Amino acid sequence: MSDFFDQYIDPSFHIPLLVGVIILLTIIIASVTTRIINLMIKRTKAADDNEDVTNLVFFKRSVIVLIYTTGISFAIYMIPQLRVIAASLLAGAGLLAVAVGFASQAALSNVIGGLFIVIFKPYKIGDRILVRTDLTGVVEDINLRHTVIRNFENKRIIIPNSVISNEVVINSNYEDSQICKFIDLGISYDSDIDLAKEIMRDEVEKHPLSVDVRTEEQIEGGEPRVPVRVILMGESSVNLRAWSWANNPPDAFVMECDLLESIKKRFDREGIEIPYPHRTLVYKEPKNKDSGPAL
Numbered sequence: 001m002s003d004f005f006d007q008y009i010d011p012s013f014h015i016p017l018l019v020g021v022i023i024l025l026t027i028i029i030a031s032v033t034t035r036i037i038n039l040m041i042k043r044t045k046a047a048d049d050n051e052d053v054t055n056l057v058f059f060k061r062s063v064i065v066l067i068y069t070t071g072i073s074f075a076i077y078m079i080p081q082l083r084v085i086a087a088s089l090l091a092g093a094g095l096l097a098v099a100v101g102f103a104s105q106a107a108l109s110n111v112i113g114g115l116f117i118v119i120f121k122p123y124k125i126g127d128r129i130l131v132r133t134d135l136t137g138v139v140e141d142i143n144l145r146h147t148v149i150r151n152f153e154n155k156r157i158i159i160p161n162s163v164i165s166n167e168v169v170i171n172s173n174y175e176d177s178q179i180c181k182f183i184d185l186g187i188s189y190d191s192d193i194d195l196a197k198e199i200m201r202d203e204v205e206k207h208p209l210s211v212d213v214r215t216e217e218q219i220e221g222g223e224p225r226v227p228v229r230v231i232l233m234g235e236s237s238v239n240l241r242a243w244s245w246a247n248n249p250p251d252a253f254v255m256e257c258d259l260l261e262s263i264k265k266r267f268d269r270e271g272i273e274i275p276y277p278h279r280t281l282v283y284k285e286p287k288n289k290d291s292g293p294a295l
Contacts, residue, residue: 019075026071030064037063054124054142058114061143106162110145113161117142123171128249130170131159177248178213181256185263186237188273193238197228199266200242207262209255213245236277 037060044052123129123139129149130136137151147164149157172179183204187196204210204226212225232239244259246252267274 015079018078022071022075022078026068026075029071030067033063033067034060053126054121055118057125058118058142058144065144106160107145109162110160113163113165114142114144114147116165117147117161122169123174127171127173129172131164131167135159172249178211179246179249179252181244181246181252183242183244183256183259183263184231184239185260185267186234186239186274187267188236188275189238191238191272193230193240195270196240196267196272199270199272200228200240200263201226203259203262203266204242204244207244207255207259209246209251209258211245211247235279236275 037056041053041056041060044056117123125139125142127139128137129139131149135149135151135157137149137157139147140150140156141148142161144161146158146160149159151157183200185196185200187193201224210226214223214225226242226244228240228242230238231241242259244252244255246255264274266272
């Protein structure tokens with residue numbers, strides 16, 4: 001090989017050509033690796049295994065970074081001039097390491113945070129989560145630096161891994177995707193409470209997305225499928241709550257919207273009033289200081 005280079009290629013081009021070959025091989029290896037892992041991710045998604053998808057996506061990012069880092073480092077090492085510069089900088093390597101450590105502290109904390117997320121799995125790709133009480137959506141990606149959440153307006157929320165690792169996260173899909181929705185409605189004090197509770201219970205049970213989560217013992221004990229209870233005696237209404245269960249958060253949202261509409265229509269047909277808030281105002285006559293005692 002060396003004779004071929006010496007015979008057909010100008011020696012001044014040996015190093016640039018070698019560096020170019022190394023970079024080209026690095027790109028090819030990275031592309032082939034990406035394609036192979038993407039095929040594995042596609043098959044895993046078809047099997048509906050979000051946990052393995054999360055692991056594969058994070059593994060792909062890590063491997064690609066490692067391949068490019070190794071290839072570029074090797075290419076730089078093949079340039080003699082850069083080796084001399086590197087040797088001359090060894091005297092200041094300690095200070096350089098400290099400076100790089102401070103500069104990369106945030107980046108390293110994000111990588112470590114992403115690694116902990118993949119290992120301990122507080123959430124995974126495809127999970128619906130809530131962060132900081134106002135950032136909610138579906139986890140779309142977890143990479144070395146940040147987590148990407150797609151909210152319900154199709155916007156992407158990008159949160160550094162080091163930040164989200166220290167936040168309280170509400171995960172609607174952790175271990176169990178079933179979710180309970182509270183159907184809260186207020187009726188007037190003159191309305192029939194028993195009839196209102198029966199209407200709410202009946203509408204929830206009839207909904208196609210409603211599921212029965214009772215155990216066999218609860219069914220045998222006669223516990224109702226849909227509990228409906230009075231939860232508050234308000235200023236102008238008696239507030240009722242029905243407990244309705246669905247298999248997942250999207251179904252629960254659709255079910256809640258449908259039930260609010262269907263229960264309102266049943267209330268209207270059967271004479272159950274949903275009152276407007278109202279107050280009783282008392283007007284008092286002002287006292288006349290100049291008037292004498294009443295006779």
